[in-house]
Amino acid sequence: MTTASPPPGTADNAKTMPAAGRAPVATPRVGYVGAVLALLLIAAGVVALRDTAVALGWLGGPPWIDTAIDWIDGLRFQTWMIPAGIAAVLAGLGMLLSALTPRRTRVIAVAARSAVWIDPADLARVTSHAASTIPGVLDARSTATRRKIVVTADVIDPNDPSIPTAVDAAVRDVTEILAAAPKITVRTRTVEALR
Missing domain, CATH: 3.30.70.1350 (Cation efflux protein, cytoplasmic domain)
Incomplete structure (x- = not known):
């Protein structure tokens, strides 16, 4: 003996409906920041590979990383460092805000x-x-x-x-x-x- 299925719209049928999914949202802003940071990391890897080739004698010239470290080590305070530091802090705050900003709902x-x-x-x-x-x-x-x-x-x-x-x-x-x-x-x- 079979039982008739409940008509649509009844309480039993409503229980079988899946829960509504989340609305699609826009790409997070931090994704763009991550892409830029990934490109910078790739560039740092290329410089490291180049310096490795110089250390092994495959390429000529001075190692760029050692030159950069020597330049930073020899720095003394200069006035351009204040705006550069402020810009670095603002860039960091911008990255933090982009990571914390909720994604916009783009659909209706x-x-x-x-x-x-x-x-x-x-x-x-x-x-x-x-x-x-x-x-x-x-x-x-x-x-x-x-x-x-x-x-x-x-x-x-x-x-x-x-x-x-x-x-x-x-x-x-x-x-x-x-x-x-x-x-x-x-x-x-x-x-x-x-x-």
Whole structure:
């Protein structure tokens, strides 16, 4: 004897749904700092290999590391050291802040039972397409952020007030899939204004 599965949306079915995943986030700023430090470390390794080749007699010339150590050892206080020290401290603080800064969320949550997101650039493409399907609109371009969408439509008749309203309605229909409604701004330009 088989038992019927519970209908969708019941408490038993909700228990089987996976937990929502974390939203994709931007690359951490400290990653760029790490890449620069990695390049500097590679350069230091190249210098060490060069000095090893000089010590083994494979290359001629003085060892660069010994020359740098002798130069640092012979230094006396000079006025340029104060701004250089301040710059080094500020660079260190900048690296520390970049490591502690939380990563930005770049995507927009879609109203779904599982974790689904849309990139603002993709949302702009969808809203541009929706606006361009309205009669009287020749072309439409959109920009989108996580909280705002701006649609610019090129229209034939500047005196037809129904076109901006229809564009706004079409964009709102598309953005109904989002978990939080963004602010929508519709701008129209006439064909004459483009000439």
